[in-house]
Amino acid sequence: MPKHSDLPHLIRLLDDDSALVRSAVQRALRSFGSTLDDELSTLSPPITPAQRALVFEILGARGDLTDPAAGTGEAGRQDFQVGQLVRHVRYGYRGVVVSFDPECRADQRWYQANRYQPERDQPWYHVLVHEGNQVTYAAQSSLEAEVDLAPVEHPLVQLFFRGFEHGRYLRNDRPWPQTAL
DSSP, rough: OOOOGGGHHHHHHTSSHHHHHHHHHHHHHHHTGGGHHHHTTTOOOOOOHHHHHHHHHHHHSSSOOOTTTTSSSSSOOOOOOOHHHHHEEOOOEEEEEEEEEEEEOOOOOHHHHHHSSOSSSSOOOEEEEETTOEEEEEGGEEEOOOOOOOOOOTTHHHHEEEEEEEEEEEEOOOOOOOOOO
């Protein structure tokens, strides 16, 4: 886990041009878990309100920072954030994460109908697929961070995101429908 003294350096790297660096910074910040907000409050010199907002916007934080191990790559830990561009490892499509579940919430019939059946007890992501109108439900082990940070073309992007900055989408407040798969 990073130390409190690492925070100023991590904050400076949030908008780095490298997706790999940004991903590492996100993991490091997530490792603070629910204490991140308190840690940010004690920085000297203090970070600006805009910097604080950027930290939580980039992390996609909407109450999902409570697990200090989130983003470590362990089973059950979230590696990808809402708004992040991803690529499916097996099928090669790229897309944007619009929502996620901490574990597979699809019913057994849907799960068994899939050709490949990744473990259910890992995060599963709703992904808007680039250049189409398809939405997939993919296991974390089936995805990787996308290196091509160009915007995704999908008819639902404008419905669920309010902008695109630094290679990631900014989620709006519209809830993702809780549909049964």
